[in-house]
Amino acid sequence: MTATAETAASAARTRRLTSLMASLFGGIAFGGFILWAEHELTYPWEILGGSAALWGVAAFAVGLLAARALAGATYGAVTLIVGLLTFYVAAALFVNNTITNVWSEDAVFWYIAGVVIGALAGLAGAWASYARAGWTPVVGWAFPVALLWSEGLVRSSNHGVGTGPGPAYLLGIFGVVVLAAAVVHLGRRDLKMMPAVLAVAVVLTLVGYVLYRAVGIRHAP
Numbered sequence: 415m416t417a418t419a420e421t422a423a424s425a426a427r428t429r430r431l432t433s434l435m436a437s438l439f440g441g442i443a444f445g446g447f448i449l450w451a452e453h454e455l456t457y458p459w460e461i462l463g464g465s466a467a468l469w470g471v472a473a474f475a476v477g478l479l480a481a482r483a484l485a486g487a488t489y490g491a492v493t494l495i496v497g498l499l500t501f502y503v504a505a506a507l508f509v510n511n512t513i514t515n516v517w518s519e520d521a522v523f524w525y526i527a528g529v530v531i532g533a534l535a536g537l538a539g540a541w542a543s544y545a546r547a548g549w550t551p552v553v554g555w556a557f558p559v560a561l562l563w564s565e566g567l568v569r570s571s572n573h574g575v576g577t578g579p580g581p582a583y584l585l586g587i588f589g590v591v592v593l594a595a596a597v598v599h600l601g602r603r604d605l606k607m608m609p610a611v612l613a614v615a616v617v618l619t620l621v622g623y624v625l626y627r628a629v630g631i632r633h634a635p
Contacts, residue, residue: 433479437489439501441496441607444472449504449555458580461569467585469528470535471592474558477539486543490536504561529612535561542599554612555596555613563615564622589615 452463475488480486501519505511515521529600534557541554567587596611 424567427505427600429479429481430485432486432591433467434488434492436479437476437492438496440472440476441493442471442500444493445497445500447502449501449509453509456582461581461584465565465581465585466527467558467565468588469497470561471487471530471558471588472497473532473535474539474542477536478543479545480536480540483540486540487537490531490534490539491529492595494532495525498524498528542596546604549610551600551604552610552614555592555599555607556609556618558623559611560591560618562586562592563619564626567619567623568626 435580448463448469449559450463451460454580455462473493476493477490477617478510479488480489498521502516506513506515538554538557562571562585566589569585570579570582593608593612593615597605597608600607
């Protein structure tokens with residue numbers, strides 16, 4: 415093996431290890447943060463503890479570290495499962511919830527949702543990170559924006575905890591922040607992709623809105 419090949423192999427191993435550590439420790443940190451936000455924050459910031467879209471954004475962020483699509487999907491799913499387990503266990507330890515919540519029917523629903531959303535968002539993160547041509551980086555950056563905006567639309571028209579204009583505006587702003595991150599990441603050379611990113615985000619937002627309304631929005635987790 416040549417020196418160049420050895421360097422490339424070493425870099426790939428380092429990136430895999432970094433992604434794995436990010437998915438494990440990131441999941442633990444995120445699950446703990448969600449539990450804190452759910453019990454400590456007030457309107458409209460309480461949305462930080464109850465938004466399903468933010469879980470997807472967390473998986474997307476870990477997927478950005480991956481060098482391949484399959485790796486991004488895997489690490490994204492791991493992040494959300496670890497985050498959910500951390501949330502339920504920490505809730506049992508620190509806020510007197512029962513430990514049986516870890517394997518409750520509601521928890522199983524979120525584990526399944528975590529695998530699906532985590533894999534999709536992690537895949538999107540990987541696409542946004544390494545792809546430089548075609549539709550993959552466009553869809554990659556549009557996906558987390560659509561998650562945030564579609565949930566914001568639903569919450570703006572619902573009533574109850576975590577709904578109303580305040581949380582909806584916050585989710586909308588978070589989506590704009592992701593778009594700003596896309597501008598920084600793409601740089602001047604690939605900035606021409608941004609109109610397509612915005613257009614795809616709008617389309618996916620409408621699709622997400624329909625899905626949210628069809629299944630009913632649920633407080634996460």
